Every structure is written in C-alpha cells, then in structure tokens.
Amino acid sequence: MLELKGFACGYGLVQAVEMLDLVVPAGKITALLGPNGAGKTSTIMAIAGHVDVQRGEVRFENHDLDGRSPADRTRLGIALAPEGRRVFPDLTVAENLLVGGYTQTAADARRAEESVLALFPRLGERLRQRAGLLSGGEQQMLAIGRALMARPRLLLIDELSLGLMPAMVDLCFEVLVDLKRQGLAVLLVEQNTHRALAVADQVVVLVSGRKAYEAGGEQARCDPDMVDSFLGIREM
Amino acid sequence: MFYVELLLVGLVWGCTYAMMALGLTLVYGLLRILHVAQATVFTLGAYVGLLVANHTGSLALAFVAAALAAGALGPLIYRLIYQPILDKPPFVALVASIGVLIAMEDGFRLMFGPSGLSFADNTWFTTTYSLAGMVLNLVQVWIVAAAVLLLSAFAVFAARTRAGVAWRATVSDPQMAESFGVGVIGVRYLNFLIASLLAGVAGVLVGLLNNLVEPGMGGVISYKGLAIIVLGGLGNVPGTLVASLLLGVVESYGSVFLDRVMDRDAIAFLFLIIVLMVRPQGLLGKAH
Numbered sequence: 001m002l003e004l005k006g007f008a009c010g011y012g013l014v015q016a017v018e019m020l021d022l023v024v025p026a027g028k029i030t031a032l033l034g035p036n037g038a039g040k041t042s043t044i045m046a047i048a049g050h051v052d053v054q055r056g057e058v059r060f061e062n063h064d065l066d067g068r069s070p071a072d073r074t075r076l077g078i079a080l081a082p083e084g085r086r087v088f089p090d091l092t093v094a095e096n097l098l099v100g101g102y103t104q105t106a107a108d109a110r111r112a113e114e115s116v117l118a119l120f121p122r123l124g125e126r127l128r129q130r131a132g133l134l135s136g137g138e139q140q141m142l143a144i145g146r147a148l149m150a151r152p153r154l155l156l157i158d159e160l161s162l163g164l165m166p167a168m169v170d171l172c173f174e175v176l177v178d179l180k181r182q183g184l185a186v187l188l189v190e191q192n193t194h195r196a197l198a199v200a201d202q203v204v205v206l207v208s209g210r211k212a213y214e215a216g217g218e219q220a221r222c223d224p225d226m227v228d229s230f231l232g233i234r235e236m
Numbered sequence: 237m238f239y240v241e242l243l244l245v246g247l248v249w250g251c252t253y254a255m256m257a258l259g260l261t262l263v264y265g266l267l268r269i270l271h272v273a274q275a276t277v278f279t280l281g282a283y284v285g286l287l288v289a290n291h292t293g294s295l296a297l298a299f300v301a302a303a304l305a306a307g308a309l310g311p312l313i314y315r316l317i318y319q320p321i322l323d324k325p326p327f328v329a330l331v332a333s334i335g336v337l338i339a340m341e342d343g344f345r346l347m348f349g350p351s352g353l354s355f356a357d358n359t360w361f362t363t364t365y366s367l368a369g370m371v372l373n374l375v376q377v378w379i380v381a382a383a384v385l386l387l388s389a390f391a392v393f394a395a396r397t398r399a400g401v402a403w404r405a406t407v408s409d410p411q412m413a414e415s416f417g418v419g420v421i422g423v424r425y426l427n428f429l430i431a432s433l434l435a436g437v438a439g440v441l442v443g444l445l446n447n448l449v450e451p452g453m454g455g456v457i458s459y460k461g462l463a464i465i466v467l468g469g470l471g472n473v474p475g476t477l478v479a480s481l482l483l484g485v486v487e488s489y490g491s492v493f494l495d496r497v498m499d500r501d502a503i504a505f506l507f508l509i510i511v512l513m514v515r516p517q518g519l520l521g522k523a524h
C-alpha cells in the first residue's frame with residue numbers, strides 16, 4: 001500500500017522528519033503518535049503532496065509519488081482530512097462533497113455520496129446547510145466525507161478528535177473501524193493517545209522527527225512504558 | 237416625483253458601479269490583489285464599443301466586440317503582470333496594476349487623442365421614456381437591465397454549476413480545492429474573464445450614457461470601485477452589490493442637496509470615509 005523509505009521532509013532548510021521508514025497497509029489503521037512538533041502533520045502533509053519530501057522514497061501501490069501534485073495523488077487514491085478540518089465554510093455540505101468528488105465521474109461521485117451519507121446520516125440531514133454553521137463534530141464528519149468522495153484507498157486523517165465532544169469522537173472512531181473493514185488503509189495522526197491506541201492495528205511514535213517506537217496494536221496496548229516514555233503523558 | 241427620479245438615477249449609477257466592483261471583489265477574494273487596472277479594461281471596452289458602433293452602426297456588434305476585447309485583456313493582464321509576482325507582497329501587484337492603468341491611459345491618449353470621442357449615432361441616448369413625469373433614456377434602462385441580467389447570470393453560475401462551486405471552494409481554501417482536483421489556474425483565468433466581461437460591457441454603457449469615451453474615464457470609477465469593495469467587506473459579493481447601489485443613490489441625492497459645497501465624486505468619497513469610520517468591517521462584513 002503506502003511505503004516510506006528513508007523518508008525526510010520539511011520546509012526549506014528546516015527538516016521536520018528524518019530517516020523514517022513506514023508501511024501503511026490496506027485494511028489496517030496505522031496510528032502516528034508523538035508530542036507536539038514531532039513531525040506528524042509534516043509527514044501526513046508530505047504524503048498528501050503539500051510539504052516537500054527532502055530525501056527518501058514515498059511509494060503508493062506501484063507508483064513513486066515523487067514530483068506528483070496533490071491532485072494527482074488524490075487521483076491515485078490518497079485523500080486527506082487535514083488538521084483543523086478545513087471544510088469550505090461558505091459552501092453547503094452538498095457542495096463540499098461535490099468538491100471532494102471533483103476527480104470522479106458523475107456516476108462515481110453519486111455512488112460515493114450515497115455511501116458517505118450512509119456512513120454519516122447526520123450530513124444527509126444538513127445537505128443544504130453552510131459548512132461553517134456545522135458543529136465541530138459535524139465538520140469533522142464532513143472533512144472525512146469530503147475525503148471519501150474521492151474514493152480513496154488510503155485515507156490520511158490529521159487530528160481526528162481535537163476539539164470534539166466525546167460522543168462525536170466515539171462516532172468518528174467507529175467510522176474509521178468501518179472503513180478499515182472495507183479494506184481502506186488509514187493513517188491517523190491523533191493527540192488523544194488513549195483513543196488512538198484503542199483502534200490502532202499498528203502504532204508508530206515520532207519524537208523530534210525520528211521514529212522512537214513501533215509496534216503492532218496489541219503489543220502497544222500492553223506496553224505501558226510506551227505512553228510514558230515517548231509521549232510524556234501519564235495515563236490512568 | 238423629483239425624489240423618486242433622483243433615486244432612479246442613483247440606482248442607475250449604482251448598477252454601473254456594481255458591474256465594476258463585482259470584478260474587483262472577485263479578484264481580491266481570490267488573489268488578494270487590488271486590481272486597479274480593471275479601469276483600463278473598462279476603458280478599452282468603451283473604445284472598442286465606440287469604434288465598432290461608429291463603423292458598423294450596430295450597437296449589438298459593439299457590445300460583442302467590447303466584451304471580446306475586454307475578456308481578452310483581463311486574463312492577459314493576469315498572465316503577464318500578476319502571475320509572475322504572485323509570491324511577492326500584495327503592494328507589489330498593486331503598484332504594477334497602477335502602472336498598467338497609467339500606461340494604458342496614455343496609450344489611449346496617443347491613439348485616440350486626449351479629448352475623447354463621441355458616438356456618431358447614439359440612439360439609446362436620444363430615445364427617452366417618460367413615466368409619471370420622470371424621464372429616463374434607453375441607455376439608463378439598458379444599464380439596469382444589463383446589470384440585473386449579468387449579475388443574475390453570475391449568481392446562477394456561482395450557486396448552481398459545478399465550475400461555480402469549484403470556483404467558490406478555491407476562493408475559500410485554494411490548497412484544499414486544488415488537492416481535490418480543482419484546476420486553480422483555470423479558476424484564476426475564469427475569474428479575470430468574468431470580471432473583464434462585466435467591466436467591458438459597463439465601459440460601453442457608461443460611454444453611451446455620457447456620450448463620451450475618453451482616456452481617463454476608468455480612473456474615478458475604478459477608485460470608487462475599490463472603495464466600494466472595502467465598504468462591502470472585502471471579497472463579500474452581496475456586500476459589494478449593496479454598497480454599489482447605496483453609493484449611487486447617495487451620490488444622486490448629494491449632488492442635488494450639496495451641489496454648492498462639493499461635486500459628486502467628493503460626496504462619494506466623503507460618504508465612504510464616514511461609513512468606514514462607523515463600520516470599518518464594511519456594511520455586511522462581520523465584526524472582528
């Protein structure tokens with residue numbers, strides 16, 4: 001699926017992430033964790049094509065992503081639900097979804113919209129409402145729904161739970177599990193370590209731009225030191 | 237009746253401002269450029285319209301030719317002037333834009349003379365209608381009709397078409413829109429095309445209304461247009477339209493009641509200054 005080899009990314013002369021090897025397999029949720037400034041968002045934005053890859057290789061299925069525009073990557077099957085959600089606030093929910101499916105044929109977009117609305121019935125009730133007027137949770141649903149409109153095989157999600165009510169967080173995580181069961185590869189950046197660990201099939205921790213820990217989901221859940229030593233948060 | 241007539245005259249002016257200011261606010265909304273050179277697109281439209289009308293005698297042809305010429309010039313200004321300096325601070329594009337305006341104005345002066353040209357046969361100007369004691373000429377009627385028609389067409393495009401939705405998404409978050417496959421460069425050209433078509437048509441109409449086309453005719457209307465888009469809340473399309481009509485009406489009443497004190501352009505700018513002191517975020521802009 002997605003494979004990073006000797007990957008380094010950053011902005012100009014600043015290197016945010018170095019020497020990262022990572023495989024994000026289909027049908028699994030890969031959680032990318034780490035303290036603020038560890039390079040999680042930079043990694044996700046580099047995979048989406050918005051941040052420069054400075055060294056190494058990023059491969060998706062059989063394609064080298066080097067030199068491909070963000071739109072090309074969307075066409076290849078990579079879609080992004082970015083940090084801060086970044087829905088189009090002046091557009092209605094339906095219009096946000098339309099833009100999400102811009103790379104698709106009309107028939108494919110219609111099918112994608114049906115499955116997004118089945119996944120998030122709440123969006124269906126608010127199709128004509130401006131996205132800027134939605135609650136934070138609904139905006140997150142819309143950001144994920146917009147990404148799914150591109151019918152991706154890899155979904156990149158940056159900060160799923162940030163600023164959401166607990167009930168919404170539950171709902172969004174349930175949807176992620178649904179999506180992975182349908183065979184999607186999910187790369188999740190999440191500050192709520194506890195929640196991320198609960199759903200992850202694979203955990204990678206970044207500290208200061210380097211991989212500090214890597215384990216399967218089960219092992220990470222049984223590994224009490226991991227959370228303490230790398231994230232500096234003491235969980236109960 | 238006199239007051240109603242003043243209101244009508246003001247709304248007619250407001251419609252010409254709206255056709256200019258919509259383009260300015262579109263360009264600002266997308267690229268954060270104060271597109272002063274829009275005035276030169278307006279003036280080019282007026283000259284092309286006048287020359288074609290005087291050679292062929294057909295106003296329909298004049299409008300088509302003006303729209304084509306203006307529609308070509310606007311995107312060309314984007315490609316040649318703005319695109320190479322998009323990553324520079326906004327005032328660089330503003331200075332370049334003023335430069336284009338001055339150069340083109342002098343170009344018109346060299347080609348067509350400093351004193352301006354008139355339509356050989358301006359039947360719209362001489363055709364008048366009186367309605368309950370008020371007199372309007374056909375140019376004024378067409379200005380309102382053209383503004384309503386073109387702005388409605390734009391509203392339908394923006395709200396109802398796939399390209400319109402993509403265009404609005406691009407204005408809102410270019411990076412996100414682009415990553416979902418919207419062609420951002422195409423959206424920019426489209427933006428300049430729409431702005432320029434409106435300006436070109438407005439140029440011919442104002443030329444007909446004054447029965448005069450002169451090199452500097454775009455200057456004042458363009459500066460007013462800039463003030464209007466600030467008044468409307470920068471990048472805010474409904475606000476821009478309201479501000480355009482309101483300014484036209486204020487000018488119309490002011491030029492009657494304050495005519496011993498100041499002229500209509502001074503009234504317009506005084507009004508803009510006062511409104512911006514009270515509502516710096518613009519008429520329909522949100523506070524903060």
